[in-house]
Amino acid sequence: MSGSVDLVTNAVGRRVPTVVNGREQVGFEGIGRYEPRGAKAAPPIRSCRDYPESGDKRVPDLKTALHKCGLRDGMTISTHHHLRNGDAVALMALNAAAELGAKDLMWFPSASFPCHEPVMGLMDRGIVHHIEGSMNGPLGRYCSEGKMRGMGVLRSHGGRWQAIQDGEVHIDIAVIAAPTADPFGNADGSHGPSACGSLGFALADSVYADHVIVVTDNLVPFPCIPWQVQGNNVDFVVEVDSIGDPAKIVSGTTEITRSPDRLLIAEHVARFLKEAGIMRDGFSFQAGAGGIALAFVGFLKELMKETGVKARFVRGGSTTYLVDLLKEGLTDYILDGQTFDLTAVQSIASDARHVATSPFTSYNYHGKGNFASLVDAVVLGATEVDVNFNANVNTHSDGVLLHGIGGWQNCLFSGCTILAVPSFRDRIPVLLDDVTTMTGPGELIDVVATERGIAINPRRTDLLDAVKNSDLPIRPIEEIKDEVEKLMGGPPAKARLTEEPVAVIKWVDGTVLDTVWRIGGS
Amino acid sequence: MVSEAERATGRGEAGPVGGDVRSDLHAAVELTKSGGVQLEIQSKVGAMYGDSIRQSAESVLAAVGVKNARVEITDQGGLPFTIAARIEAAAKRAGAKGKGDARPERTVPPRQGPTARDRLRRSRLYLPGNQPKLMINAGIHHPDGVILDLEDSVHPDEKDAARLMVRNALRCVDFMGAERMVRINQLPLGFEDLKAVVPEGPDLILIPKVESAEQVVEVDERIRGVRARDGDGHAIWLMPILESALGIENAFAIASAAETVVALTLGLEDYTADLGVRKTQEGDESLFARLRTVNAARAAGVQAIDSVYGDVGNVRGLEEWARRSRALGFEGMGCIHPRQIEPIHRAFAPSPEEIEKALQIEAAFQEAQAKGLGVVRLGTKMIDPPVVLRAQRLVKNARRMGLITDSTS
Numbered sequence: 001m002s003g004s005v006d007l008v009t010n011a012v013g014r015r016v017p018t019v020v021n022g023r024e025q026v027g028f029e030g031i032g033r034y035e036p037r038g039a040k041a042a043p044p045i046r047s048c049r050d051y052p053e054s055g056d057k058r059v060p061d062l063k064t065a066l067h068k069c070g071l072r073d074g075m076t077i078s079t080h081h082h083l084r085n086g087d088a089v090a091l092m093a094l095n096a097a098a099e100l101g102a103k104d105l106m107w108f109p110s111a112s113f114p115c116h117e118p119v120m121g122l123m124d125r126g127i128v129h130h131i132e133g134s135m136n137g138p139l140g141r142y143c144s145e146g147k148m149r150g151m152g153v154l155r156s157h158g159g160r161w162q163a164i165q166d167g168e169v170h171i172d173i174a175v176i177a178a179p180t181a182d183p184f185g186n187a188d189g190s191h192g193p194s195a196c197g198s199l200g201f202a203l204a205d206s207v208y209a210d211h212v213i214v215v216t217d218n219l220v221p222f223p224c225i226p227w228q229v230q231g232n233n234v235d236f237v238v239e240v241d242s243i244g245d246p247a248k249i250v251s252g253t254t255e256i257t258r259s260p261d262r263l264l265i266a267e268h269v270a271r272f273l274k275e276a277g278i279m280r281d282g283f284s285f286q287a288g289a290g291g292i293a294l295a296f297v298g299f300l301k302e303l304m305k306e307t308g309v310k311a312r313f314v315r316g317g318s319t320t321y322l323v324d325l326l327k328e329g330l331t332d333y334i335l336d337g338q339t340f341d342l343t344a345v346q347s348i349a350s351d352a353r354h355v356a357t358s359p360f361t362s363y364n365y366h367g368k369g370n371f372a373s374l375v376d377a378v379v380l381g382a383t384e385v386d387v388n389f390n391a392n393v394n395t396h397s398d399g400v401l402l403h404g405i406g407g408w409q410n411c412l413f414s415g416c417t418i419l420a421v422p423s424f425r426d427r428i429p430v431l432l433d434d435v436t437t438m439t440g441p442g443e444l445i446d447v448v449a450t451e452r453g454i455a456i457n458p459r460r461t462d463l464l465d466a467v468k469n470s471d472l473p474i475r476p477i478e479e480i481k482d483e484v485e486k487l488m489g490g491p492p493a494k495a496r497l498t499e500e501p502v503a504v505i506k507w508v509d510g511t512v513l514d515t516v517w518r519i520g521g522s
Numbered sequence: 523m524v525s526e527a528e529r530a531t532g533r534g535e536a537g538p539v540g541g542d543v544r545s546d547l548h549a550a551v552e553l554t555k556s557g558g559v560q561l562e563i564q565s566k567v568g569a570m571y572g573d574s575i576r577q578s579a580e581s582v583l584a585a586v587g588v589k590n591a592r593v594e595i596t597d598q599g600g601l602p603f604t605i606a607a608r609i610e611a612a613a614k615r616a617g618a619k620g621k622g623d624a625r626p627e628r629t630v631p632p633r634q635g636p637t638a639r640d641r642l643r644r645s646r647l648y649l650p651g652n653q654p655k656l657m658i659n660a661g662i663h664h665p666d667g668v669i670l671d672l673e674d675s676v677h678p679d680e681k682d683a684a685r686l687m688v689r690n691a692l693r694c695v696d697f698m699g700a701e702r703m704v705r706i707n708q709l710p711l712g713f714e715d716l717k718a719v720v721p722e723g724p725d726l727i728l729i730p731k732v733e734s735a736e737q738v739v740e741v742d743e744r745i746r747g748v749r750a751r752d753g754d755g756h757a758i759w760l761m762p763i764l765e766s767a768l769g770i771e772n773a774f775a776i777a778s779a780a781e782t783v784v785a786l787t788l789g790l791e792d793y794t795a796d797l798g799v800r801k802t803q804e805g806d807e808s809l810f811a812r813l814r815t816v817n818a819a820r821a822a823g824v825q826a827i828d829s830v831y832g833d834v835g836n837v838r839g840l841e842e843w844a845r846r847s848r849a850l851g852f853e854g855m856g857c858i859h860p861r862q863i864e865p866i867h868r869a870f871a872p873s874p875e876e877i878e879k880a881l882q883i884e885a886a887f888q889e890a891q892a893k894g895l896g897v898v899r900l901g902t903k904m905i906d907p908p909v910v911l912r913a914q915r916l917v918k919n920a921r922r923m924g925l926i927t928d929s930t931s
Binding site: 264397399427428451452486488489492493495 | 544545566567569570571572573574578598599600601602629655658659662663696859860861
């Protein structure tokens with residue numbers, strides 16, 4: 001990073017850069033305020049004439065495919081995280097590009113995982129210029145230390161779709177890992193040795209990218225049934241021995257937390273949904289695959305059975321625990337964004353009521369509505385929450401970038417957004433006066449459930465009224481914060497950061513919500 | 523090169539090391555002859571609390587009279603009371619002999635009086651005395667009591683460190699209304715424990731492996747002795763634990779050995795070992811000991827409290843055990859995991875039918891009293907005085923458990 005950057009103060013008082021990686025930016029204007037005009041981006045017109053009539057789009061390897069796609073310096077290459085920490089395709093693609101001599105690429109993953117750490121080496125060598133996508137662990141630290149030449153851009157799953165669709169990010173070449181595909185390019189994730197469930201994260205890329213390459217280790221004769229990626233959008237198909245490590249693609253089992261404090265939080269959340277009247281016949285909810293969220297599903301299931309209540313649909317991150325709800329008739333459908341464990345992968349492959357969705361249907365803010373606002377309640381995590389209910393999921397309290405946004409921002413539009421968080425972790429307070437980084441404005445966060453009590457956003461007088469006669473530990477957020485601060489031995493010192501932006505946090509509408517600053521010396 | 527004066531004259535370490543350590547720290551103190559205090563702090567919360575850790579360390583070292591030392595702290599997010607305890611333990615192990623007071627400033631107010639003799643003691647949660655991370659949030663699970671344990675859950679080499687940790691926890695951890703109990707070691711080591719913890723005003727002391735009334739009397743006298751010097755003046759209750767055949771034989775004498783005994787309990791691991799039998803899920807082998815304990819406790823006018831249920835994952839088994847336990851006359855039992863608390867409270871609660879019946883009996887009794895009648899009647903039935911007494915006790919307990927609200931009474 002070099003040169004000075006112009007900053008503006010946005011509607012939530014955060015200083016954000018006006019230009020990011022050469023593109024002009026709009027600062028966050030408030031929820032629902034920003035109204036972009038114009039038409040969506042579109043890929044170039046293609047003609048059947050240029051593709052084999054046999055439908056066989058196979059080429060021998062990724063290098064050939066990239067070469068035929070016209071790979072050049074400075075291009076944007078996208079990959080996706082449906083293979084999670086078992087993904088081998090992103091590195092395969094970037095390494096093939098390196099072998100072809102490409103430089104200054106922008107890597108545009110839907111999320112990165114620890115298995116992608118070698119991309120740091122590609123950045124050191126100048127092959128990758130910068131990353132726009134989640135950066136976790138060592139990649140996050142790399143960015144925080146200012147080692148990346150471009151600025152990191154963090155978007156939600158819905159925001160990534162929006163950026164592609166609105167033309168903010170133009171994908172030159174999309175490389176899609178496919179657990180099953182046919183020579184025409186139809187592809188699916190529910191079958192094959194590397195089965196992972198839904199391929200939803202790759203769909204925008206398949207439609208909007210200039211070129212699309214499908215990489216599979218389970219080629220079947222046409223037609224690949226079912227297909228989630230349509231071969232009509234695909235340029236080339238590459239067959240490889242393995243697209244990833246199945247043991248890391250899906251976990252055999254997903255583990256419920258054993259921590260008594262976290263179980264208590266999960267129990268608080270489940271009881272809150274019941275007492276607030278949200279858990280009623282035909283309701284819907286979303287919970288992820290974190291330890292607290294899984295435990296919450298267990299507690300809620302007991303309450304649903306006790307009171308004879310059924311859900312219309314539940315949203316995943318799907319796991320064994322959601323599949324059990326489906327099998328036991330406690331929900332009509334699972335609308336699945338991401339498929340986490342073996343049971344869930346088998347379920348999506350075999351049960352018509354377990355349906356794959358995409359960031360377009362679920363989360364895209366620049367669409368004619370999306371599913372997120374149709375969900376009655378969502379249970380999320382956070383690394384920090386402040387007394388105004390603003391929350392941070394991206395940086396740790398020392399300011400280091402450590403997590404992506406995922407679908408977190410998009411989910412805030414549900415009927416009742418609940419952050420299920422411990423009030424502190426060891427000696428790191430989670431409840432604070434001010435969040436280090438703002439990932440979500442408090443306006444959209446309704447409930448913060450901790451082991452020391454449940455805080456309801458004062459804006460939600462309806463929720464406050466609904467639970468006022470329950471025996472739930474409802475407490476003002478300031479009171480819980482003060483208690484934790486006392487326990488920690490006082491408020492924490494502020495993170496020592498420089499004035500140099502290393503990444504931005506985008507809001508779901510493409511405006512800039514906050515900045516991640518380069519960390520200072522220790 | 524280290525000069526003669528800077529060479530270590532004593533070295534001590536305290537606290538755990540390793541990747542899975544949380545909310546704790548390791549401190550190494552090397553006393554030197556000159557050079558002042560050299561602090562080296564590595565902490566995962568250094569960015570937020572580095573200065574605070576330094577201050578804690580300096581004030582403890584000054585209090586124990588350390589003026590020259592090399593100190594290395596490897597911190598995994600220990601809270602101030604933990605930091606103080608680890609550094610004090612390391613310094614004392616290094617040979618620091620200062621007479622100063624290294625106790626951290628109180629962050630919970632001292633108790634205002636003793637707990638009620640016959641308060642609810644349905645659940646008492648065991649907290650290993652040398653594991654501060656388990657203490658910090660113990661109160662939020664609302665056990666009737668917490669036991670800060672210095673005995674079996676603490677390695678023999680760590681008794682000194684645990685004593686400091688428990689002492690600091692009594693000053694700094696809010697157990698949110700739970701009765702604060704300490705299990706001391708077997709005598710005579712337990713006397714050392716009393717010196718450390720009694721000045722902090724715990725509510726109750728559990729005495730392990732009691733076999734005679736004299737042991738209880740001795741503990742009671744030691745407590746009075748320490749309290750007279752620097753205690754808060756309020757009574758500290760005793761709960762002897764019977765863990766041997768001999769202890770069971772002497773149950774009544776033990777339960778009535780001192781005015782301060784409020785409850786009698788038993789430990790079945792040691793008891794079954796003493797009998798030379800296997801401890802089973804059903805517990806037939808300990809039936810006599812349990813019944814003997816209940817009878818002796820009632821005879822002495824104190825509460826009978828059951829042992830623990832060891833299978834944390836088996837909630838149904840726990841509830842069955844607790845229900846049988848209540849049926850035998852116990853008023854509570856131990857917990858080895860916070861998730862056991864709620865099932866135990868449920869099992870020790872009277873049923874709505876029992877409460878309803880007891881309220882009717884109480885009302886009939888009051889009516890009879892008001893009319894000056896010697897005989898209490900409920901419908902066509904005559905109610906005997908002991909039945910009235912039992913009903914009154916049940917109603918009192920149900921009220922304390924929050925099971926009777928004004929509208930139902």
